[in-house]
Each structure stands twice: as structure tokens, then as C-alpha cells.
Amino acid sequence: MPKIAAFPKAYMHALCKDGTMKLAEWFQLASGLGVDGVEFYAGFLEMQDPSNWPSIRMQVESMGLQIPMMCCSPDFTHPDASFRSHELEKQRYWIDMTAALGGQYCRVLSGQRRPELTTQEGVKLAADCIYECLPYAQDQGVTLILENHYKDDFWEYPEFAQKMDVFCALVDAVDHPNFGVNYDPSNAYIAGDDPIELLKRVSHRVVTMHASDRYLIEGTLEDLRREESGAAGYAKRLRHGEIGKGLNDYDQIFTELKRVGFDSWISIEDGVDGIEQLARSAEFLKKKVAQYWPDS
Template sequence: MTEMNRRQWIHTLAGGAAAALLAPTSGLAIEPIVRSSKSPLRLSLAAYSFNSALSLKGKPSMTLSQFIDYAAGLPIDAVELTSYYFPETSPEFLGKIRAQCTRQGLDVSGGAVGNDFCVADPVKRAAQIQLVRDWIAHLSRIGGKSLRIFAGNLPKGDTEAAARNRVIAAIEELAPVAAQYGVFLAVENHGGITATPEQLLAIVKPIRSDFVGINLDSGNFRTEDPYADLAKIAPYAVNAQIKTDIQRAGQKKKEPADLAKVVGILKSAGYRGHVVLEYEGAEPVREAIPRHIDTLRKLIA
């Protein structure tokens, strides 16, 4: 089997249970993901859209279960369930969450964990690696497809090259774990040492694993031309998050995102998978989300 055909085969299986048996054996640095055919994009809603309501730091006004029920009333296919909102991670609780999503006809497109692999202290970095390791297993238990992870922020007095090497080493350590569980690690463009496409690709491309890719966040590049920069990372995306605003370099205020342009970038790159609305706008969330979902539903068709 050729290297390219092997990658196609793995990505075809990754959505099913067989992916859990595959190991990241690629001998090459990561290349743009090859999609074998066109497929309709699937629409998901990120729990982070209700961050203030779901946050466990205060007194949450919404539970994870209530969020799932809310999402089930929308014309969407899946939900993204962020680690921050889980009051516990016992097998029993995770089983209930998975069962609720199944009963409501929703897939779990993925999840997210707030890690930082840039930390220089080896003990603290080991704890960050363990956090992601744990959430790979938790996400697999609820049927999640990809886990959003972060590179982190450059520590004071450190060099970007040194921090980047630590990030790459951490992800390489976790990649075999992700492969065992059939969960993709999706490194997000999230500022810090991933503020530009070149910085993000410098982390992702050297990693020799078919279970590592990019989480394309349409609102996170604060560059002169965010759309052009999104196009640079789209070929490596294993998950795509859509925000309704962008903010260019030098701008003090955000501007409405051209959602048609963002979806067009994904389609041009041959992206197949979930398009996840992560709403962070100023309009009340329950008023804004249904409208944006309707718009995205039409665009991804």
C-alpha cells in the first residue's frame, strides 16, 4: 500500500470504531489531508457558545445536559462538549452524556481542553500532558471525534524555538495515545506561538502522526488578511470552528465575518467533517445562534 493510499485509508476509518486500533506509523512529516471524495459538511454547536451560563467557576445557570437538550432543538448534527463544563468525569457520568446525545440524535463532534505545552518547568509540563491524555480517554468514552488542544504562550525570557520544541515533543508523546483511542488531536490557531499560519504549521507539520491536525478557528487570526491565512491552514484541518466576527491586525473593533467566504475556504481545501459554530458575539446568545445556524446550514449544503 502506498503512503498516500495508507493515509486515505486511515482517514476513512477514523470516524468509526476501527480507528481505535490504528497506530500513527507514518514515516513522513504531516502533509495536507487527502479526501477521497466530496461529502456534505456537518454542522455542530460548541458548548463554549454558552460559556457564561455553563462555567463552573461561579454558579452556572445551565448544565451540560440542558445544553445538549437545547442543541437538539436546532437543525444541527452534533455538539462540541468542552472539558471546562464537566462537573465530573466518572464513567457513569460520561456514559449518561453519551446516551443523552444518542437519544437526541446528536454526534459529539469533539471537545476541548485548556492545556499549555509551552511551560518550561518539566513537572508542570508533564501535568499538562497528563491532562490531555486523560481527556483523550474521556472524549473517546462519549464518542468524540477530535480534541482541540493549544500550544500555549511563550514564557517570559524564553525563546520561541525552545517553546516550540517542547510543544512538538508533548504532542508527539500524546499522538500514539490519540491513535489508540481513535481521537484526533487538533492544534488550534489560538494566539501565542500559533498567532500566524507559519507558526502553527511549524508545530504541526513535523509531527509524524495521522492523528494530529489543525483546528481551524475562523476568528483567531489577528492578521492583515485573516481569510488568506485561514486558506493556508485549511488543508491540514481535522476540525473547523466558525466565529461570526473577525479582527484584522491594527483594528480596534471586530467586523462581521464573511461566513460564505470561510465556508468556501473549507470547501476549496476539500475539508470533510464538522463545522462548529462557536458564538462569541455581543448579541444575546439565544437570539443569535438560531439565525447563524440557519445561515451556516445553507452555506454548507
């Protein structure tokens, strides 16, 4: 049966920028959700000192939780080789972090969709960098997961491999036992793609999932396109919503995942309107998992 983790989407600034929230506070909140684990983000302030890693892992495990996944954002599509080399160093550091926390999965991305970059160039740059990281990850017992991502909170441009055809081309370009897909249905919608069509194209490579629901608080997808490049972070008109209340069809999603034998981690990206919202999303997912994996 798939396991459920939670991600502190509502507390990213507090945990990564101004330090107004401590990880122990987040762990306490997460422990009340009835989930199996907590997904980590490499930019948590308390994770910047490696000497903290063992004690943080112990805090989580003392609450009966695991740390299965590390969310990080390498930028592998930069045209400068020295910049990419630095990104590779950061990715190896994040793999170390994942392993030290007992994690199994560490995210990779393609990088930013810079205007001068062609699809062929971007796929090659990203695939080459991912391949460089894979032996290191394998030695640590970590699987690298590529997400059909929208945009990192601190990036200027959207994800290079945001669109389905580009994402699938990059997935096809990397063939390795320690590489798979982290599927996020909401990001497919924001890319203007059909989330179910994307899932069916890559379901045999899916090893983890981000569960979320998205909606636009105003305007259209065309309005979103006009404002998503050239400004750091997410467009202001874009919001995460309560899972099961948005546009994603979780019955179709779980039907396909069950069909291909998925039995891994589903991480909740929700709760931007408070821990009560996150709790409702967790309950929704627990019921769906029990419905589709009743004998597990």
C-alpha cells in the same frame, strides 16, 4: 457534506464555574437548532466524574445528536518539565473523555505565550508534547486537532502559536496521521493575520473548523494588544458576533475548504447574546454548506 455542531459559548461560566446551568439544559437548547452535534469542553463541571460520561453520551444521542469534538486547553509551553508532564496527563485524560463520548477529535494547543519564551523553544516544547500524546490518541481512535487559537478563557497570556507563521511552523513540525488543524478564521483576524491566507497555507491539514465572527466593541487591534497579556481570559473589548455579520468572508472560506475536499465538522462558536443569535448563525451555516456541497 460537512456536519454542524454547536458550542455553548454563552454558557461557559454557568457550565464550568458556578453550575447554574446543567448540561441537559444546554442539550435541550442545542436540539432545537437543527444541528448535527454538540462540541464539548473538558471543563464542564458534570464531566469531572468519569462515571457520568456514559449517561451524558446517552442523553446527547437520545436527542439525535453526536459529540464529535472535545475543546480543551493544554499548556505545553511551560518551562518546567514537571508542569508539562502534568499537562500531558491531563491531555491523555481528555482523550479518554473524548473516546468515551464517542468523539473523533480532541483539541490540543501550544500553550501560553510567556514573555521569556523564544519561537524556536516554544515550537519544540509544544511539538514534543503533542508527539507524546499521539500514540495514545491513535489507540483510542481519536485525532488531535491544533487550533489557531487566541486565548483560553482562563489563561493569563495569549496563545503561543497565535500568529500565523508560528502556528504554521508548529503544524509543519508535527507529521502524523492522527493530527490535523482546527481552523478558526476569527482568531486569525484577532492575531492581525489574513484568515484566507492562513487557510490556504494549512487547508490540506484542516480536519475541523470553528465557525465564528468577531468584532471589537471599542478601540483598535493595537489597544487589544496592550491589554491581552497579564490578565486572565479574553480582553473585555473583544466580542463574538453573529456569523455572517462580521469580518469573515465565508464564501472564500468554503470555496477553499471545498477545493481541498473538506468533509468534516464545523462547530459554531456564537450565541453570546442569546440562543436566538445562535439559531441565526446555525441557519446561515446550513445554507452555506448546502450551497457549497449541493450534491453531498
